[in-house]
Amino acid sequence: MRPFHLAFPVLDLDDAEEFYVKVIGCSIGRRTPNSINFNFHGHQIVAHLVESIRGSSADGQVDGKKVPPFHFGLVMEWDDWNHFRDVLIQKNISFRIKPHIRYPGKVGEQATMFIDDPSGNALEFKSFRDDKNLFATSKGGENEIGGGVLD
Numbered sequence: 652m653r654p655f656h657l658a659f660p661v662l663d664l665d666d667a668e669e670f671y672v673k674v675i676g677c678s679i680g681r682r683t684p685n686s687i688n689f690n691f692h693g694h695q696i697v698a699h700l701v702e703s704i705r706g707s708s709a710d711g712q713v714d715g716k717k718v719p720p721f722h723f724g725l726v727m728e729w730d731d732w733n734h735f736r737d738v739l740i741q742k743n744i745s746f747r748i749k750p751h752i753r754y755p756g757k758v759g760e761q762a763t764m765f766i767d768d769p770s771g772n773a774l775e776f777k778s779f780r781d782d783k784n785l786f787a788t789s790k791g792g793e794n795e796i797g798g799g800v801l802d
Contacts, residue, residue, distance in 0.1 A: 654694040657723055659772050660701040666769035667698040674744060674766075675774070692725055704770055716748050722765065724775035726785060732762050732778035739766065747773055758787045 661667040664687055671677040671689050677696075680688035685700045727735065736750045748765040761784070763777040779785055 656695045656697070657691075658697040658699055659723070660704050661698040661768070661770040661772070662701065662704060663769065664698065664700050670768045671696075671698070674739070674742060696723075704772075713753070718748065718765070718775075719773040722773035722775050724765075724777065726782075727776060727778045729762070729778045729780055732776060735776060736762075736764060739764075759784050 664682070664685075668679065668682075668687055671687075671691075672679065675691070677689040677691050680690055680695065682688070687698045689696050689698065739746070744766055746764055747767050748763070750762065750764040752760065753763050754760045761777050761779050763775060765773055765775050767773055
């Protein structure tokens, strides 16, 4: 599979670099006065400097949580997700949506958590015990109920 590319706005390149390198673990591909290319676990994401960012909405509803309609992130291996969650907790990173299990016992069951970068861009990190559930569907909306919490 080829890497994906995503460009997104940031208000401060130094803050973005600090967050994406020190918190998320990205490396820098190249930096210009107006952008930074990051290696996001093998994918290319590019922070573009802007003067303002339109308000991000938290109006989306998923499994009873206010999930921002615009977000991006990674699907991680189960053990890697748990380790990364622990690292974020140790670094006292604030969660937009705390780590939890979405759709427990149902099709699409997944561990998920959301954090914001310094410019307010939402990032989701998720994991499936069984990767076959990444695109799984159920009939009749069975996977719309859940809400287990991870300790």
